[in-house]
Amino acid sequence: MPRPDPTPDRLPPRVLPLLYFGFGQTCLAAAFLMLMWRPGVLAGFFYQPATLAVVHLVTLGWITGSILGAVYMIGPIALRMQVRVRRADYAAFAFFALGTVGMAGHFWIDSYSGMLWSAGTLLAGIGWVGAQAAGSLRTAPIPGPVKAHIGLAFLNVMIAGSLGFLVGLEKMGVHVLPGFVLDSVYAHAHLAGLGWATMMVVGTGYRLFPMFLPAAMPSGSWVWASAACLEAGALGLAAALAWGSASAPVWGVLAAAGLAVFFRQMHLMRRHPRKAPPALPRPDYGMGHALSALVFLFAAAAIGLALVMTPTAPWATDVAAVYGVFALLGFLSQMAVGMQARLLPLFAWLHAYAGSGYAVLPPSLYRMPARGLQLAVLVLWSAGVPGIAFALYRADPAWLRGAAGVMLAAVFLKAINDVRVVRHAFRARSGRD
Secondary structure, three states, rough: OOOOOHHHHHOOOOOHHHHHHHHHHHHHHHHHHHHHHHHHHOOOOOHHHHHHHHHHHHHOOOOOOHHHHHHHHHHHHHHOOOOOOOOOHHHHHHHHHHHHHHHHHHHHOHHHHHHHHHHHHHHHHHHHHHHHHHHHHHOOOOOOHHHHHHHHHHHHHHHHHHHHHHHHHHOOOOOOOOHHHHHHHHHHHHHHHHHHHHHHHHEEEHHHHHHHHHEEEOHHHHHHHOOOOHHHHHHHHHHHHOOOOOOOHHHHHHHHHHHHHHHHHHHHHHHEOOOOOOOOOOOEEEEHHHHHHHHHEEEEEHHHHHHHHHHOOOOOHHHHHHHHHHHHHHHHHHHHHHHHHHHHHHHHHHHHHHHHHOEEEEEEEEHOHHHHHHHHHHHHHHHHHHHHHHHHHHHHHHHHHHHHHHHHHHHHHHHHHHHHHHHHHOOOOOOOO
16 A cells, blocks of 8 residues: 555544544444344334334445545545535534434334434535535546546435435325335435445545555546446436336346446456555455455345346345345445445554654554454454344344344444544644544
8 A cells, every 4th residue: 555645635634534433333333233122123024114214324324424434534545635624514414413313213203204304404414525525526636437436426315315305205195206105215225325325435446445455546448437337227227116117127237237347347456466565464354344345245236136127026025135234234334344444544643643743653554453353343244244134034033133233243343443543543633623
């Protein structure tokens, strides 16, 4: 990995990204606690209040919170963006956190009127971050395809959030959407999952994977192709699902083609690595999470294609739960864990160096995390995700409670390790709070 740029204009804000990460991790822990508390209810069909509350704690609180926090962290470090934090950025975080808690809470008590104002508050917070990112990306010296992925991701999350708002109106008796409400729910979920979270992972992955492997950063027509295929596939699939169109498999294949391009680029990086820093520990558990996440992405994409091509198959309902777990916990959530395992030590190193007035080099960023805790989190996550998928497939409350407990232990150990790392950033003031 190249030596971190310690100049002040490349220093990420110290507090705000940690607020997003900390809030997201709290939401993830709460989701697993709910699974342990009410496994008999949550092991059933997903479209019921308690399950929707848990799902949104994961998708909004943890996954979206991790993405927004990463924007403030990797913006200056990896994307060469000028990031200036104002009071409005903290207000946006408050809107995001309030909206997420409000949505999960009102789903839990089955109150759609409360869900609507929560959705508006949430979208205001995300929209502010997206607008700031769009302004900074215009002048950032990074390849255009990477900018396209990130910009399209923010556009898609606003569309997905607006569609979710309209679904809430439908549930209150205001008819504003075509077809069945459940079809629009599927459209909302896939636009958020593919168009927002996956698009952002792919776009930032083109910059972060070369830093962390290390390898050359991909560029050119193939990277543009992944943006085009993913965007067209996500929008087309969402529209086809909402209208009940028979064209859904075509758009699903197009989205899968975008993912295939991404897999191809990752394969080329692995085949043509650059010299790694001597201090980089092996095995690299952070990259272990990221590579495991890609395996789950491949599995989720295969299951998703099977579902969209044979939606009425007798096994479709049971396998859909496995698809959701692999996509949300195996891929997106685990990718966030893997990226944070590498980003947080770099973040802490930069702030520790700035805190010394750039006079004293801090301890190696590779020695900040506890390797034993990292390994434990990887092992627990690798066991917990298939465990939850199996429990939901079998509708087995006892198994679900146990697997959720394993995942909760992983979240708890990760939090301990994160605190161990980020404390280095607060040993001296850096002037970038």
